[in-house]
Each structure stands twice: as structure tokens, then as C-alpha cells.
Amino acid sequence: AQSVAQPEDQVNVAEGNPLTVKCTYSVSGNPYLFWYVQYPNRGLQFLLKYITGDNLVKGSYGFEAEFNKSQTSFHLKKPSALVSDSALYFCAVRVDTGGFKTIFGAGTRLFVKA
């Protein structure tokens, strides 16, 4: 089955430290991968996407993600976390079910402590 998984419900990191939010996927064919962020009582905001090309993708707000085909992973990273980065992060993948749709992981809550 085509799917996306976020193995951590919550990630805690101190402000100024690097952060990683993990994502693994299972799709047929070449993956189209996305990261979104959600703040309380709001819709999701697009951060970045991987379609093809360089395995390191840069996105909004200083975030980047590394595509690893052999490990079927697409981890979200930031070199130096800010308290304002505290939010809910979703990994998503486009899947082919006779047409295309995007499915989302269960989400990872990021807490950045001052």
C-alpha cells in the first residue's frame, strides 16, 4: 500500500539547536514529496517539495529536507531552531491510484524550548 509515515509524535529541541523531523514513504514509481506546517486553528502552509533533481531541497523559513531514495526517507531539517518554529508538521506524498492524490502523515508536533 502506498503510504507516508512520521515515526515521532513529538520532537523536542532547544532554541538554537538543529532539528530533524522524520518522514518515510512507500509509493510506486518516483515519489513527489512535500512538507507542510500547521499552526493552531489554521490550515496547512506549504514549506517545500521534492519532485526531482538535487536531493537537498530548500524551502520556506530556513527549512530544508533531504531526499534519500535508498532509505525511502524525506526528513525535514533546520540548522538552528527558533521558538516560533513550534508547530505541527506534516509530511505528504503524491500517490497514483489510477489518478493522483496527495496523502498526509499523522503529523509530528515540534516543541522548541527557549
Add this chain to the structure above:
Amino acid sequence: DAGVTQSPTHLIKTRGQQVTLRCSPKSGHDTVSWYQQALGQGPQFIFQYYEEEERQRGNFPDRFSGHQFPNYSSELNVNALLLGDSALYLCASSLTVNYGYTFGSGTRLTVV
């Protein structure tokens, strides 16, 4: 440039009633997808509209139906509401499915 607009922002309905949620996509976008996000969970795909037709559907019962208009705006209809339909309903627009979505802020539906 307006983003995705959803209305209403909040709604309270009684079990068994029907509800219609509305979405205006971002200017230039032609594809609208609807998602249901229960509290503490990731968004679950309901269906997707393109060229006024339902192109893809998730694992939702026929009580959930939709429509897309010539101006690309869309409606989500839910009949015979159940308590379990209480959730945040998100509309996302895109220019084809190959690119990232732009999401609206959602409609919070509470069924009592």
C-alpha cells in the same frame, strides 16, 4: 492575490442534518481537494475536483458529496450528519496535482 477562502469558519449542526461548506481557490488554480482533519490527526483525503468533475475519492461514504463550478470554486456537502463528522474541513487548491497545495484556514464543523 487572495489565497484560498473557506466559508463559514465555524458551524454547529445537529445529528441528521445536512451541511454545505464552500471554497474559493487561489487565483489561477484549477484543482480543488477537500480534506477532513479530526483533532490530533493528519488530514484525510475526501475527494478532488478538476474541470468540474470528481477525479479522485478517498474512503468516505456517499454522504459526502461535492461540486465544482465553472469559476473553479467548490462545495462540500455532507448529509445525515454523525457525531463523528465533527472535524476541521480543509480545502486545498493547486495548479494540477504535481505541485504543492495552498490551503484555506478551514471550516470547523461541530455536530451535536
